[in-house]
Amino acid sequence: MTDTSPSAAEIASRVAAALLGGYGFVWGFASLGIVLGVAAGLPYEEAQTLLFLLAFLLLLAAFCWAFVAHSVARVWAVLAGGGAAMTGAAWLVQRTLL
Amino acid sequence: MFQSLRLSMAWLHTWFGLVLGYVLMICFFFGSLSVFDREIDRWAIPETRFAPQTMPSYDRMLAAIFPRIEPEAEELDAARARVGGPLPAELPVMNWSAYTTHRDPVLALFAEFAVTNNPNDPYDHVHGHVTVDPRSGAVLPHDRLKIGSEFFYPMHYSLHLHWKNLGYWIVGLAALAMLAALVSGVVIHRKLFAELFTFRPAKRTGRSVLDLHNLTGVVALPFHFVFALSGLTIFAAIYLPVGSTMLEPLAMKHAAIAAEARGLAFLPSDEKAPLASVDAMVAEAKRRWAARGMPGEVGFLHVNHVGDRNSHVSIYRAGSDRVALVGQAVHFDGPSGRVLHEEPPQAPASAINDFLTGLHLQHFEHWLLRWLYVLGGLTGCACIATGFLFFVEKRKRRHAAAGRSGARVVDALGVTAVTGMVIAALAILVANRLLPADLPHRGGWEEAAFWGAWLLAFGHAAWRTAALREARIAPAWREQCWAIAALAVLAVVLNAATTGDHLLHTVAAGQWPVAGVDLALLASAALAALAARRLRRRERAVADPAGVAGTTDTATTEAAHA
Amino acid sequence: MPDPGSKALLLLAALAASGAGLGWLALAMDVHWAQVRGAAARSASQVRTLRVLGALALSLSLALCLRADHPTIATLVWVMTLAAGALAVAFALAWRPRALALLVAWLR
16 A cells, blocks of 8 residues: 655645635635626625625635645646636726726 | 545644644634623723713713824824824824724724825824713723723734734634634534534543534534634735725725715815714714614714814614624714715625624624623634644654654643633733732733733643653643632632622622623632642543552452452 | 513523423434433334424524524524533533433333
């Protein structure tokens, strides 16, 4: 039977992905959600409140997923990559709303 | 991370639970104390031991007090640092607020002053506040530390670590860890309902501690989850400051639009105008609330753009009968007193958010629910503490045999975080009664007593956990339990001696805030003494299991030979 | 809203109903039945009765809470009475199982 306990490097990578990647993902999600909500006609405050309520639940999900997913690389790709993509999209959408 | 989901979840639960558990103990314990923060304030500041009051007349009392509020010294220092030089001699006042709840004998008044010479931030401002006796208008001396609402309460959400909001971030991380620990705990435990009532104290320590950990985690699972989540959503603007960074242009644009729509001027006009009768505005607000079927008292009063033609007064209803905090705001034009806008019922997300916030901050008037909240909070403490105990119990034999000190370190930190923390909380109460009444910076000395006692407890814990090297129970737990019992009784005695408000008097007079704190202290002393005695028995049993077995063996051998 | 006196009674009754309900649900489980009644046997329909009683008592508790307070507060009170009740039942089973015998005294 092969030894299945993770190396220190993998642990560090997962913790970083869970915290930093998770945070980045949620930042992107909240930003994009808010601007899309405003674009759809919601008042800014209401859109922000709604996204904040969803954001922390999503953060919890991303955080847990980072430790149960099989591939660390995929975790980084989805969380950090997805977060960056959503943040960029949010910035672009904001420009159209100003 | 591991081959199975369950193993990964177990790793997550153990390590994030352990590391952030020390912070979570603080959040849950001081959060529990915060349910009765204002009552603890009464105990700590004898001058405020009178019945809660409603908001007094603005025209006849508050109008004369507000102009006397000065910016706080620490805020001015921080502002000078931000501006990079001296501040203008006169900082114009931007707004005034008054805040009270159904449990407040004294009234909190706040002011914000504009810092006009900050080139980087046109909205830069500093704060000032005073505490007022609403019966007489007397301003309370500044250096009376409200141990409940100004020390225990901020401790639970900021750890009193204000540099770059570090404390808020650590608590936020701990809240996330709590949520993850609850989810992973459910995944690991699985038998949520089948073992809901399972607690077997007679079994070996590891099993009974784990039973208690599972029990305290599951029975209050909704409570633990919602409090951790709402803790995060309440400070969402700190944790996800999108509206003041990347999305600030959009946010500011909409804030101005929203103010316009309500007829509330976003900025002052620089033309002076006197304020109309605020008492008349309060009467109109109360009339409107009653007309909507929700009669009530004023919880929050806000005067914006003080002294300006664009000034407006916002009056919020105290939410004593429901979960949401303050609401049903009515906004009045300052100079004329006419109604500008009455807030409609909230949009869905805002209503849910207000519900979550109100659930966490509990300004409602419901004594049973408050005590049940304390029970929930202490149950959370028990869950975390039994988590530490289980961690140590599972590893101490292995570590003792291998000469490693991991279990000993965790145990010593556990003593510090559990009994040490309670000792610190009691020390500040004792110091509060012992220090001279007119000592300068009295609040600072009280806080020093708190931190000093905690540090001493840590030192004692580090010294008295050597027993872990032989996989025995550390006497530090029992010794600190006795210290808790002694300090709690001392605090009650000192209260009686220094204020004359002993239990027989306060119970007979119905002075429940003070009586309640004294009774809670005595109950804590009794529990701590009981725990100390139980621990003594366990320590002896663990140290000498062979003694009992030897007797049995001799007896059976003799019987066999008979 | 009821007056303070009736409200206190309603809430006390809600606490009692939650405790009893959770006690019945616990006693529907074999391991806890054994803690209270030892080796005494019981039928499947008796177990079902205990579960039904438990559910009814918890529903009654919720109704009493709703009678006493604004709905938003009442739901919180009810959920917390479940936590308090479950703790009480667990500690009774661990240290004073005979105390719960009262709940099933009518079951022979």
